[in-house]
Amino acid sequence: MKKVLSIVLLCLSLSLAAQDKIEITEKDYANTEVPMADVMRSNGKIYVVVGVVMVIFAGMIIFMVNTERKVSKLEQEFLDEKG
């Protein structure tokens, strides 16, 4: 019962809201006068490349640091007690 009621209300509200809407047209998408988050699309999208390279680089460094930690731990276990 509740479901049916809510669906009916939803349909009503849709038709009501449609009355005084301002339509979004292709023009709005082509409008370059309004500044958007365009940094990533500027300069031939070079910043996207920079982002990708930095992600890979960060991954590599995290891997290096992890390996470093593992080796250090092993050294503490096996080297430091001996001398």
Add this chain to the structure above:
Amino acid sequence: MRKKWWKVLTVLLLTYSILGALLFDAPRLNILNETIRNLHFHVTMWFGMIILLTTSMVYAIKYLRSNNIDHDHMSVEFANVGILFGMLGLATGAFWANYAWGEPWSGDPKQNSSAIAMLIYFAYLVLRNSMSDPLQKARISSIYNIFAFATLIPLLFILPRMTDSSLHPGNGGNPGFNAYDLDSRLRMVFYPAVIAWTLLGVWIASLRIRVKRLRTVLED
């Protein structure tokens, strides 16, 4: 080796050099176009390789003088990372050449001789792994290492310059980047990049050396 500060420096310099290489103003040159930025990656590999292989050779001499097996560990691991850098240099060079020179391998004197140099160093690794006695292995491969280095230098720096047709800048009949009046701005990224990638190589080598030391302790 275990200290932290130089690893932080490595990461900072690498970050700076990668961002600088990709984003700083680059000279607009015909044919090269944006690939001039490869200078900060491809050439860097070779500079790093030379430094790492020199270090390897120094430790080979040290081993022969001291018979301390730890020097041999250092020698071989620096050689390993140096060879890795060299292979990356060859691969990036062929990739770049495909778009700048029209084909990945054009028999350029410097391409040929760097490939020969890499083969000589591959033989070093094969030679090492062909011997089971650790002392014999260390001694013979240290001697070979010195000779490999002695052929590396003429192969990379002398022979290509004695030819009269090389595509590489700065080699036979071809002016270096100095010919363009652009160097100082590229250098601001290039030299930090060389230091950064070399330090990364040292970091990798140091990790492998430490693993080797652990292994010798565990084997005893």
